[in-house]
Amino acid sequence: MIREKDGIHFDLEDKVVADSRKARGDVNFVSHAHMDHVHRGENPVIASEVTRKLAEARTEKNIAAASSESFELIPSGHIIGSTAAKFGEEKEYLYTGDVSLRDRAYLEGFEPVSADVLVVESTYGIPAYRFPDQKGIESSIQDWVQDNDRPLFLFGYSLGKAQKIQHIMQEATERPIVAHGSVKNMNNVVEEVTDLNFRAKPYGENKELLEDNAIFIGPSSFARNDGLNKFVDKVDGLKAGFSGWAAQEAFKHRGGYDKTFPFSDHCDFDELVELVEKVGPEEVYTHHGFDEAFASYLKKEKGINARALKQNQSSLTDF
Ligand SMILES: [Zn+2]
Incomplete structure (x- = not known):
């Protein structure tokens, strides 16, 4: 079960909570240091070292690092320190957080990795948002x-x-x-x-x-x-x-x-599609922005099992 509540909640053997302001999971992940994602609880978090330091500077609090052995953190090309996370045993889950495939100024774009289940942001998930080179x-x-x-x-x-x-x-x-x-x-x-x-x-x-x-x-x-x-x-x-x-x-x-x-720190529509195709997942969950439109595009045009995460909705069963 994957749900969007305060952040994205993965009900696995260990409950994983991503980008929540008051994390309550067994494992808490912070993808990057934008304030809507910055963890305000007392729990240690899994995050890149740079994200943790940026978050500490922004909140003026110590944020402890949790052990992240079973987590692979992959630079997500959104802002300095931002990472996607890949985790899970039977199934491999990839949570992108905010993501961009483009090299921009001093930052390198995200390089997609394979996973069974993809949770991806869909801020610009309609064809009206195609950015120039x-x-x-x-x-x-x-x-x-x-x-x-x-x-x-x-x-x-x-x-x-x-x-x-x-x-x-x-x-x-x-x-x-x-x-x-x-x-x-x-x-x-x-x-x-x-x-x-x-x-x-x-x-x-x-x-x-x-x-x-x-x-x-x-x-x-x-x-x-x-x-x-x-x-x-x-x-x-x-x-x-x-x-x-x-x-x-x-x-x-x-x-x-x-x-x-049109200078963005997110994927445009074509890049979102490219990202999904490169990950090659069995299931895709979209959130933020044009989440429903993007999920229905993936389903109709690409035959991919996709749906939008909505607050407190359970999933998998009602694909
Ligand atoms: Zn962001």
Whole structure:
């Protein structure tokens, strides 16, 4: 039985709970350090060393490492430290967590492994979400920055996306970079646990740099801030948003962006299909985003036994 409750619950001989905020399994797994997955309980967790350190820095708590002998952790290409987990004896289960097959900035994409049962995220599980070639996306970002010698305001998720964007900026330009506090905090944490370095200065004390041609990096939620938008107008800046949702025009209007880039830390539709085919499972469970649409595509078009996990629903029996 596999259920989605607070996280994904696998009722095996040992109960495995993945990406729960208050894990209650015999074994608790954390795939990556985004806050919706970060474990808040007292139990030790199975996670990569980097994920555990990022989670400790974000929660300001000690998080003990559980023994993971029967677990294979496979880098999932979503953010620094993110991993999928393969486990189980009679049957092999693969839980991807958030996942991307693409090499991006400094991060390598996920390489699928075989399993009998696959639990996969399906954020972009419909054909409307097909992203262009990644190298093309990254060079179009660099071209846009070089072509616009005026204040630029860039927005993306503060852990993961924001660091990749900065990495791409640092390669493209010598212009000053300033980061919103939430991004700066994540830069510091990432610098502590990796060899990466970010040259961004704090936004608060360096706002005047944006009256010239500096580049600002901030979280997506800040793109709609009134004070920020007045400031962008005052300095005649341009705003850009970075997300897989940019594959649809509505994303541009929602954030009031002048420019958007479909730069994602998740698989697009074709990559989800590729992932499933490479794993070659007997059963697939989808969760997040277009979970039902993706499961029904796999069933109808690929003849794969697939279904969406829904909160508190039991499965297997009612495939
Ligand atoms: Zn995530």
